Amino acid sequence: MEFFTVNDIKKAFTNGEVREEILKGINISLKKGEITALVGASGSGKSTLLTIAAGLQPASEGQILFEGKNINAMNQEQIRKIRANKFGFVFQFAHLVPFLTVEEQLILMLDVSETKLTKQEQKREVNRILKLVGMDHRKKAYPSSLSGGEKQRVAFARAIIHKPMVLFADEPTASLDSKKSKEMMTLIRELTKTLNITTLMVTHDEEMLSYVDHIIKMSDGLILQTDESTAVHQVIS
Amino acid sequence: MSLAWKEMKKNKIRFLILGSIVFLISLLTFMISGLANGLSHDNAALIKDLPNGQFYMNEDADETYNLSRIDSNLQEKWLNGQEDAAALSIQMGFLNDKNEKQQSVAFVTSTESKWFENVKPGEVVLDRSMEDKGIKAGDVLTNNQFSGEFVVKGFVDQKKFSHAPVAFINIENYKEMYRVEEMQLIYVPGQDKAQEADGLQSFSKKQFLETIPSYSAEQMSLNMIVWFLVVISGMLFAIFFYMMNVQKIGLYGILKAIGLKTSALFKMMWTQMIFITGIALVLSAALSQGFNMIAPDGMPFTLTLETTIILSMVFLIIGFIGATLSGIQIKKIEPLQAIQQGEV
Ligand SMILES: Nc1ncnc2c1ncn2[C@@H]1O[C@H](COP(=O)(O)OP(=O)(O)OP(=O)(O)O)[C@@H](O)[C@H]1O
Ligand SMILES: [Mg+2]
Numbered sequence A: 001m002e003f004f005t006v007n008d009i010k011k012a013f014t015n016g017e018v019r020e021e022i023l024k025g026i027n028i029s030l031k032k033g034e035i036t037a038l039v040g041a042s043g044s045g046k047s048t049l050l051t052i053a054a055g056l057q058p059a060s061e062g063q064i065l066f067e068g069k070n071i072n073a074m075n076q077e078q079i080r081k082i083r084a085n086k087f088g089f090v091f092q093f094a095h096l097v098p099f100l101t102v103e104e105q106l107i108l109m110l111d112v113s114e115t116k117l118t119k120q121e122q123k124r125e126v127n128r129i130l131k132l133v134g135m136d137h138r139k140k141a142y143p144s145s146l147s148g149g150e151k152q153r154v155a156f157a158r159a160i161i162h163k164p165m166v167l168f169a170d171e172p173t174a175s176l177d178s179k180k181s182k183e184m185m186t187l188i189r190e191l192t193k194t195l196n197i198t199t200l201m202v203t204h205d206e207e208m209l210s211y212v213d214h215i216i217k218m219s220d221g222l223i224l225q226t227d228e229s230t231a232v233h234q235v236i237s
Numbered sequence B: 001m002s003l004a005w006k007e008m009k010k011n012k013i014r015f016l017i018l019g020s021i022v023f024l025i026s027l028l029t030f031m032i033s034g035l036a037n038g039l040s041h042d043n044a045a046l047i048k049d050l051p052n053g054q055f056y057m058n059e060d061a062d063e064t065y066n067l068s069r070i071d072s073n074l075q076e077k078w079l080n081g082q083e084d085a086a087a088l089s090i091q092m093g094f095l096n097d098k099n100e101k102q103q104s105v106a107f108v109t110s111t112e113s114k115w116f117e118n119v120k121p122g123e124v125v126l127d128r129s130m131e132d133k134g135i136k137a138g139d140v141l142t143n144n145q146f147s148g149e150f151v152v153k154g155f156v157d158q159k160k161f162s163h164a165p166v167a168f169i170n171i172e173n174y175k176e177m178y179r180v181e182e183m184q185l186i187y188v189p190g191q192d193k194a195q196e197a198d199g200l201q202s203f204s205k206k207q208f209l210e211t212i213p214s215y216s217a218e219q220m221s222l223n224m225i226v227w228f229l230v231v232i233s234g235m236l237f238a239i240f241f242y243m244m245n246v247q248k249i250g251l252y253g254i255l256k257a258i259g260l261k262t263s264a265l266f267k268m269m270w271t272q273m274i275f276i277t278g279i280a281l282v283l284s285a286a287l288s289q290g291f292n293m294i295a296p297d298g299m300p301f302t303l304t305l306e307t308t309i310i311l312s313m314v315f316l317i318i319g320f321i322g323a324t325l326s327g328i329q330i331k332k333i334e335p336l337q338a339i340q341q342g343e344v
Helices: A046-053 A076-085 A102-112 A119-132 A148-160 A178-195 A206-211 B003-010 B012-048 B072-079 B128-133 B171-178 B205-211 B215-247 B249-257 B262-294 B305-332 B335-341
Strands: A002-015 A018-031 A035-040 A061-066 A087-090 A166-170 A198-202 A214-219 A222-228 B053-058 B086-096 B102-110 B123-127 B150-156 B164-168 B185-189 B200-204
Touching: A002 A046, A002 A198, A018 A035, A018 A046, A018 A198, A018 A214, A018 A222, A035 A046, A035 A178, A035 A206, A046 A166, A046 A198, A076 A087, A087 A148, A102 A119, A102 A148, A119 A148, A148 A166, A148 A178, A166 A178, A178 A198, A178 A206, B003 B012, B003 B262, B012 B205, B012 B215, B012 B262, B012 B305, B053 B205, B072 B086, B072 B185, B086 B164, B086 B171, B102 B128, B102 B171, B123 B128, B128 B150, B150 B164, B200 B205, B205 B215, B215 B249, B215 B262, B215 B305, B249 B262, B249 B335, B262 B305
Parallel strands: A035 A198, A035 A214, A087 A166, A166 A198, B102 B164, B123 B150
Antiparallel strands: A002 A018, A002 A061, A214 A222, B053 B185, B053 B200, B086 B102, B086 B185, B123 B164
C-alpha cells in the first residue's frame, strides 16, 4: 500500500543573483513497512529531498502526500503536529538534548507526541524500547558520557518510541565504524519491521544497502533509477 | 517534565554565573540608589521628615525663605486654632566649641510645636552628627552674634538642613542673633489644600524643598544617576539573556525538530529567567536592606523597602522584556539549521 508519495517535487535555492535548482521534479512512493534508501553522489540532493519529505523545509513546487494530505501546503503548526506524532528522525549525529538522561530523552518524546500515557506506562514503555536497542543499562546516563554508537542507539530509540508511521534517517551510520554501522542497521531493520514503520533513509555506504528493501539512485536533482534491493534478512539472529 | 528545571540542574555553573551577574548588578543599583537617597535625605532631613502639609512665606519674598518676614499679627491669626502648626525660621551660621573651633550649623527656631524641638533660652539641641565632632551634652558653645552662651541640652537624630546639622535654639536668642522680630515661615501640617491670603504664598512640602538653594539641582543629578544605572543594568540583563539564547540555538532547533511547540520553548526560557532573577533580586535586596541597618552614621544611606521593591519590579520587567525580545529569534529558528549544524 502506498500511503506516502512525493509528487513532482522541485526545490531551488537562490544564492545572491544565482538561482540553483537542486531538485528538478522528483517522484517516489514509499511502501508501508518497507525501507527505501536514497543513494547518489554528494550534492545530488538526497538530504534536501529527505528533509522536504519530512516537513523540515518546504519545497518550491510539488506535493508530499501523507495519508491523503499535502504536507507541502500545511502551515507550521499542522506540520509540527505531524512531525511530533507521526514521524521519527535519525540523523548523522544523535542530536540528543545534552541536559537530559537517556530515560528523560525518551519521556520528553512521549510528552511531545501527546501519546496519552500515565507516568507508569511511560516508564514501562521507555524500559521496553531501551531494552530493544540494548541501552537499558545506561538509563540514567547523560549524552556526554555515551559513545557515538550508544548515542545513535538512543537517538533511534527516541525516533521510534512514539510509534511513528514514517522514520526519516539521514546517514544514520555515518558517524559509526563498520561494525557499529552494521549493528545499527540490523537494529533499524529489525525494529521497523516489527513495529511496521515505513523508512526513508539516505546512505553513502554500499554495505548498508543489503539491509534495505528499495534503492533510489539520485543524480543532479533527478532520479536515475529505482531498484528492488537484494535485501538480506539473515542478519537478524 | 520540566525542561527548564532539568537544564538548570544540569548546568548549575552556567546559571549560577548568570544569577551572580544579575545579583551584582542589582546590588550595585540598590547600593547607589541608597547612597543617592541618603545624600538627598542628608540635604534636608529636617523638612523631608515632616508630615505633608503647607509652608507659607511672604509673597514678596521671591520664593526665598531667607527673605520672608511674616508680620506677627498675621502669624497669630494663622496659628490660631491650627493644631501643631508652627512659625519657624532657619539661618545658616556657626557655633564655636570649647576649643574655639567653628562648627557650621543651621539654626532653627520655632513657636511651640511637637514637630520641632522647643528649647529654653541659653540652651541648644543639636543634630546627633555633632557628637562625632566631639561635642557632648553639657558643653558650652558660643556664637559671635550672641552675647550669651548655649548649653548643649541634648541631641536628636536626622535633623539636617542644607547638609548642615541643625541647632535648635530659643526664639528670643534667635531674635537677638539675627536682629529680627518676625519669623520666616508658617508650617501647617496635614493641610493638603493651600489657603492663600493676607499676602502669603503657600508651598507644599515638595515645593518648599525645591526653594532650598542647591536642593533641586542636587536632586536632579542624584535621580539621573539612579535611572541611568537602572536603564544600563536592564540593558545588561537583556544582553546576557540574549547571549544565553544564542548559545542555545542548536538545542532549540533540535527540540523544535522533534516537535516541541515554540510556546513551550518560551515557557522554558521565562521560567528560568524569572527563577534566576527572582533569587538574585531577593538576595541583593536582603543584603542592601541589611546594609541600610548597619550603615555607619557618618554615611548617608537611605534605602526604603518601598524603593527596593519598586526597583526590583523594574528589573524583573526589564529582564522579562529583554529575555522575550531575545527569544524572538527562537521563533525564527529552523529545526533544519540545528540538524545541519552537527553535534551540539
Ligand atoms: N539551504 C541551502 N541553500 C543553498 N544551497 C543549498 C542549501 N541546502 C542545500 N543546498 C545545495 O543543494 C545541493 C544538494 O544538497 P544536499 O545536502 O541535498 O546533498 P546530498 O545529496 O545530501 O549530499 P551529501 O551526500 O554530501 O550529504 C548542494 O549543492 C547544496 O550546496
Ligand atoms: Mg546529505
